[in-house]
Amino acid sequence: MSQFLDMFLIGISAASIYALMAISMVLVWRSTRVVNFAQAGMALLSAYIGYELVSRTGNFWISLPLAMILGAAFSAFIEFFLMRTLLKHSNQGPIAAIAPIIATLGLLGVIRAVIGFIWGHGDVQLEAPLSKVGYKFGDTTLFIGPMGLFVICFVVALLLVVTIVFQKTNIGLALRASAYAPEIAQLSGIRVSGIRTLGWAIAGAAGAAAGILQTVNGTGGLTPESLEFSLLLVFGFIAAVIGGLESLPGAVLGAVILGLVLAFVQIYISGTLVFIVAFILLLAVLILRPQGFLGSKAGRRA
Amino acid sequence: MSKDSLLSISNLTVKFGGLTALDDVFLNLESNQVVGLIGPNGAGKTTLFNAICGIVEPTSGKLTLNGKSHDWPATHELTSLGISRTLQGVGLFPDLTVAENVMIGAQKFAKTGLISAGFGRNKLDEEELRGRAQWALERVYSGSLADKRADALSYPDTKRVAIARALVSEPKILMLDEPAGGLGAQDIEWMNGLIRNLRSEMSILIVEHHMDVVMSVCDELYVLNFGEVIASGSAETVRRDPAVIAAYLGTGVA
Numbered sequence: 169m170s171q172f173l174d175m176f177l178i179g180i181s182a183a184s185i186y187a188l189m190a191i192s193m194v195l196v197w198r199s200t201r202v203v204n205f206a207q208a209g210m211a212l213l214s215a216y217i218g219y220e221l222v223s224r225t226g227n228f229w230i231s232l233p234l235a236m237i238l239g240a241a242f243s244a245f246i247e248f249f250l251m252r253t254l255l256k257h258s259n260q261g262p263i264a265a266i267a268p269i270i271a272t273l274g275l276l277g278v279i280r281a282v283i284g285f286i287w288g289h290g291d292v293q294l295e296a297p298l299s300k301v302g303y304k305f306g307d308t309t310l311f312i313g314p315m316g317l318f319v320i321c322f323v324v325a326l327l328l329v330v331t332i333v334f335q336k337t338n339i340g341l342a343l344r345a346s347a348y349a350p351e352i353a354q355l356s357g358i359r360v361s362g363i364r365t366l367g368w369a370i371a372g373a374a375g376a377a378a379g380i381l382q383t384v385n386g387t388g389g390l391t392p393e394s395l396e397f398s399l400l401l402v403f404g405f406i407a408a409v410i411g412g413l414e415s416l417p418g419a420v421l422g423a424v425i426l427g428l429v430l431a432f433v434q435i436y437i438s439g440t441l442v443f444i445v446a447f448i449l450l451l452a453v454l455i456l457r458p459q460g461f462l463g464s465k466a467g468r469r470a
Numbered sequence: 471m472s473k474d475s476l477l478s479i480s481n482l483t484v485k486f487g488g489l490t491a492l493d494d495v496f497l498n499l500e501s502n503q504v505v506g507l508i509g510p511n512g513a514g515k516t517t518l519f520n521a522i523c524g525i526v527e528p529t530s531g532k533l534t535l536n537g538k539s540h541d542w543p544a545t546h547e548l549t550s551l552g553i554s555r556t557l558q559g560v561g562l563f564p565d566l567t568v569a570e571n572v573m574i575g576a577q578k579f580a581k582t583g584l585i586s587a588g589f590g591r592n593k594l595d596e597e598e599l600r601g602r603a604q605w606a607l608e609r610v611y612s613g614s615l616a617d618k619r620a621d622a623l624s625y626p627d628t629k630r631v632a633i634a635r636a637l638v639s640e641p642k643i644l645m646l647d648e649p650a651g652g653l654g655a656q657d658i659e660w661m662n663g664l665i666r667n668l669r670s671e672m673s674i675l676i677v678e679h680h681m682d683v684v685m686s687v688c689d690e691l692y693v694l695n696f697g698e699v700i701a702s703g704s705a706e707t708v709r710r711d712p713a714v715i716a717a718y719l720g721t722g723v724a
Contacts, residue, residue: 336596337596338573338577338580338595338596338599341566341570341573341574342574342577344563344566345563345574348563349561349563351525351545351557351561352557352561352574353574354545354546355523355545355548355549355554355555355557356549356574356575356576356577356635356639357546357547357548357549357550357575357577357578357639358546358574358577359546360546
């Protein structure tokens, strides 16, 4: 029983971070049709910025939202100054499909290099602000403690905010309309280019939160070459694909499925099988249900 | 050009690479006038619409709005300039309700930015936009559809809702791209009636293939063929124009 509870808690805490990552991939995909491989680098940069802010202010609780705002600004900056020009000039033929991939992969390399240049290549420690010692109930020690609980609650709160913005506000309506049919949105008076930048900004904030929470909830160590962040990108992407790549609730659902399946494998089978299972899951979804669980079959046609 | 000209275009040329899609095209639309654009497929009717809407960039040409020279508008400025357009493909958002679909067309009335949305301004906006959407739906006699999901509508209903979405910004110029396309006889009759009603409040520019619609609602017609205006004038004049007969019947002009 305690093993099952652990599996559930491990799954949900991993899922909460995958969900943030998946949401940022989905937002960028919906607004500009770009799979943003640089998201891993942007999240890593945000974690470093979080580290820098914590060491200057000494306060994690101020640093987290600040780093998210900076992450949003950086992401908007990339969209505005890099992607917009790129997509405008390479919008036809095979290069239109390849250019964003090369550009975001290249950007990933640039960001890692810049991080190494500023903070060096050694290990940097972003300390957890809360205890990671698991809660105790009688004889059993749970897998998560105050830090883990905070991560889950914070992500759930962020998801609620995103849901309210998208479902209940006029800006959310503009975001959804621009993603679905840019031409119609524009004819309706929506400045689609601005909305695209906003989509990237929200993605940047979500990615920043993912980067910081992943770090403090894990070992706290950061390196520019961090494998952990590359995997975060892969898992976020798999979660997004399971959910249909277009759908925000789908991305969250995908993250929960992925998190629980991987936790199950880790606890009951073997930790070494985690990546293999993750890719089998991705392939299975792509073959059996390529539109994902909450994506629309018709795709995107006005 | 008469003094109550709302929209006037002269010497409009659009080239895509080596292909000339529009060649020295002119058009004039006056207050409360219904003007039809007709011509065979590929004649450039939709390109002309797209040029006015900022979707294609004119190679050259002049645009006058309300008698004053104006730059070719960017697409997102149109509703603020009092111009609104429906698309051939209708283009409703399937997973939104009818009311939400129409609200998208009312963006120019939204006052809330992202920041102020956080401070409760949004509720007011939402109510106002919803009210405007309802009003626009009533104008196309579809008020009862408001809460339905767009993908649950019949085809003629989607056409009505698309027009409501164009009307909600209170345009002075309404551009309809094949409003009767795909409709049965009864719905076409209904559409004719609607267009005649709307013209008391706005000017209407129509691209349409159904000749009976064009002949019954338009005050003036422009006939395009191979990107050129080959005839213009009242329905009667155009109907008898030998160049028009030739273009439609495919015979050479004697």
